[in-house]
Amino acid sequence: MPKDIPVTKQVPASDLTTCEATRQMLEKARKDGVVLNLDRAVDMKPCPIGVESACCKHCFMGPCRINPRDPYKKVGICGATIDTITARNLARNVATGSASHNDHGQHILHLFKGIIEKSVTDFSIADTRKLQNLATELGIDTEDRSVEDVAKDLCDELEKTFSNVDGEMPFMKRVPAATLELWRKDGIVPRGAMKEVMEMMSRTHIGCDQDYNHLMKQISRTALADGWGGSMVATELSDIMFGTPSPIVAEVNMGVLKEDHVNVIVHGHEPAMFEGMLAGVNDPFFIQAAKDKGAAGINLVGMCCSGAEMMSRHGIPHAGNFSSTEAVLVTGAVDAMVVDIQCIKQGLAQVAKCYDTHLITTSDRAHIEGATHIQFDETDPRTCTDEVLIKAISRFGSRSQPIQIPNQVQKGIQGFSHEYIEYMLGGTFRGSYSPLNDNIINGRIRGVAGVVGCTNPKVKQDYVHVELVRELIKNDVLVLQTGCSQIALSKAGFLTPEAAALAGPGLSEVCETVGMPPVLGLGSCVDNTRILIAASAMVKAGGLGNSIADLPAAGCAPEWMSEKALAIGQYFVSSGVYTVFGVGFPALSGTRFHDLLFNGLEQQGYGKWGMAKDPIEIARLMIDHIDKKRSQLGIDK
Numbered sequence: 001m002p003k004d005i006p007v008t009k010q011v012p013a014s015d016l017t018t019c020e021a022t023r024q025m026l027e028k029a030r031k032d033g034v035v036l037n038l039d040r041a042v043d044m045k046p047c048p049i050g051v052e053s054a055c056c057k058h059c060f061m062g063p064c065r066i067n068p069r070d071p072y073k074k075v076g077i078c079g080a081t082i083d084t085i086t087a088r089n090l091a092r093n094v095a096t097g098s099a100s101h102n103d104h105g106q107h108i109l110h111l112f113k114g115i116i117e118k119s120v121t122d123f124s125i126a127d128t129r130k131l132q133n134l135a136t137e138l139g140i141d142t143e144d145r146s147v148e149d150v151a152k153d154l155c156d157e158l159e160k161t162f163s164n165v166d167g168e169m170p171f172m173k174r175v176p177a178a179t180l181e182l183w184r185k186d187g188i189v190p191r192g193a194m195k196e197v198m199e200m201m202s203r204t205h206i207g208c209d210q211d212y213n214h215l216m217k218q219i220s221r222t223a224l225a226d227g228w229g230g231s232m233v234a235t236e237l238s239d240i241m242f243g244t245p246s247p248i249v250a251e252v253n254m255g256v257l258k259e260d261h262v263n264v265i266v267h268g269h270e271p272a273m274f275e276g277m278l279a280g281v282n283d284p285f286f287i288q289a290a291k292d293k294g295a296a297g298i299n300l301v302g303m304c305c306s307g308a309e310m311m312s313r314h315g316i317p318h319a320g321n322f323s324s325t326e327a328v329l330v331t332g333a334v335d336a337m338v339v340d341i342q343c344i345k346q347g348l349a350q351v352a353k354c355y356d357t358h359l360i361t362t363s364d365r366a367h368i369e370g371a372t373h374i375q376f377d378e379t380d381p382r383t384c385t386d387e388v389l390i391k392a393i394s395r396f397g398s399r400s401q402p403i404q405i406p407n408q409v410q411k412g413i414q415g416f417s418h419e420y421i422e423y424m425l426g427g428t429f430r431g432s433y434s435p436l437n438d439n440i441i442n443g444r445i446r447g448v449a450g451v452v453g454c455t456n457p458k459v460k461q462d463y464v465h466v467e468l469v470r471e472l473i474k475n476d477v478l479v480l481q482t483g484c485s486q487i488a489l490s491k492a493g494f495l496t497p498e499a500a501a502l503a504g505p506g507l508s509e510v511c512e513t514v515g516m517p518p519v520l521g522l523g524s525c526v527d528n529t530r531i532l533i534a535a536s537a538m539v540k541a542g543g544l545g546n547s548i549a550d551l552p553a554a555g556c557a558p559e560w561m562s563e564k565a566l567a568i569g570q571y572f573v574s575s576g577v578y579t580v581f582g583v584g585f586p587a588l589s590g591t592r593f594h595d596l597l598f599n600g601l602e603q604q605g606y607g608k609w610g611m612a613k614d615p616i617e618i619a620r621l622m623i624d625h626i627d628k629k630r631s632q633l634g635i636d637k
């Protein structure tokens with residue numbers, strides 16, 4: 001086994017994760033002399049100034065470091081205050097997060113265009129009804145027109161999401177009037193994503209925008225260009241091309257790997273390569289090739305967000321979230337891990353080498369030193385996916401590693417698109433049969449919480465996600481989930497109708513009547529836009545105020561780690577949602593910029609940020625906010 005870089009200290013594996021499968025694999029890795037992310041995290045001492053975002057390295061006169069205990073005692077060499085420094089740092093985090101989702105969305109649009117123009121023939125339009133509905137919503141004439149004509153107009157319209165340099169993004173048509181009015185008044189309606197990200201980067205250059213209140217506006221605009229822009233394009237067009245999710249049973253955790261099968265894991269974010277792999281593994285030629293090597297078949301499994309998306313849409317099994325992607329390779333059972341973009345740790349290359357697993361990159365935007373690159377091309381997907389399968393089948397035939405697969409596996413119901421939630425809860429959000437708004441107004445459901453986002457080895461894996469959600473549903477708060485958080489709760493068994501027994505009396509009554517779990521999984525991180533759409537539909541259905549900020553709702557990313565999470569958090573705040581982050585927050589408490597984020601924005605009519613580390617404390621903050629909104633709406637009892 002190749003030598004790994006050793007760590008200098010270790011703590012018990014059970015201190016690092018509540019995921020039993022990951023714990024077992026971490027123990028095994030240690031015995032094997034292999035170092036995983038969870039151990040590297042213990043060994044790392046994050047910079048105490050950087051963690052407070054009190055350091056500026058936007059020019060080379062510095063880096064300038066501000067003392068977090070006395071932040072107004074000093075300014076940077078250029079004179080930048082702590083507020084400017086922190087605002088600029090957050091601005092660039094949000095710009096990166098927004099760029100990531102918009103890049104994803106633009107790729108999805110490109111694929112859609114390829115289908116319309118027939119340069120892409122391996123994919124097609126799966127949901128024509130959604131296509132027509134979306135086109136109508138965006139003001140495109142659909143009457144007596146072919147699907148192709150409507151699709152072409154929709155494509156042209158959605159292109160503006162990225163390319164506009166002025167005006168308003170197409171999806172502004174979906175924003176509740178009062179929310180949009182506030183954005184217009186403050187000049188933060190996003191124009192085009194490329195424009196917003198470019199302007200954000202330009203304004204944060206040394207000596208440019210140095211008023212944190214003014215920077216805040218562009219931070220909001222750049223974040224809104226993510227949630228109501230590229231992410232929404234990604235979700236909506238992926239549904240149109242690959243099918244709109246509806247409830248489906250899927251298995252989660254490392255026990256989905258099968259010792260007697262060729263195991264292929266797809267990890268990343270964009271659905272096209274994964275969809276291509278799905279076609280490949282069902283090809284009788286490859287099934288036979290696997291059997292010829294002694295395998296019972298080919299087992300295709302997902303991880304992280306593309307896994308969450310494929311699980312929601314097709315019930316593909318899911319092996320685990322962000323903190324488990326290295327650990328899963330320690331099973332020795334993974335014949336190939338195929339990746340595209342985002343959240344793919346470079347450490348995977350070394351762990352894959354130690355366990356003789358093929359790590360295969362497929363996107364021209366993400367190569368990894370030590371991995372094999374096989375370019376995925378939407379116009380010819382099989383060239384890539386066939387080569388991946390040949391490598392995986394061949395590795396199965398010559399497996400040299402002892403196999404140890406944790407037997408943890410949990411079934412759950414996935415695939416709650418916003419369309420399905422609307423249908424399930426009464427056809428409209430305020431209707432005659434058990435609709436969501438009525439149940440909120442009558443108090444059976446106290447409010448709605450979005451619990452989303454990553455896992456972060458600074459906290460025990462999955463612990464904050466699970467304990468937070470447990471407390472929320474106990475207090476009759478309906479929980480909507482995406483991303484790695486959804487996987488944490490799926491592993492813990494909360495995405496089952498039986499979990500209604502853990503809910504408070506009101507929520508459990510609704511769950512039992514409708515036959516739904518108290519925790520609804522909506523998909524990947526771009527699918528957070530389903531929460532925005534559901535929130536808008538709740539406002540428009542009436543009875544819960546005029547803007548998203550009026551809703552008895554709150555959001556949380558309890559174990560966040562990525563810049564995308566900051567962009568998502570900010571677009572929820574700017575849309576009107578109180579959003580609590582766990583782990584920590586990159587702004588210094590007691591500074592003016594921190595006060596703007598955590599108080600001032602709410603006074604201006606937006607949502608606001610919150611931060612707490614303990615799950616019960618996070619739940620208390622969210623429930624108090626929900627109760628405050630209920631009382632403002634006059635529906636508290």
Ligand code: XCC
Binds near residue numbers: 269322
């Ligand atoms: Fe990445 Fe999307 Fe975070 Fe998971 S939740 S760690 S961003 S994979 Ni999106």
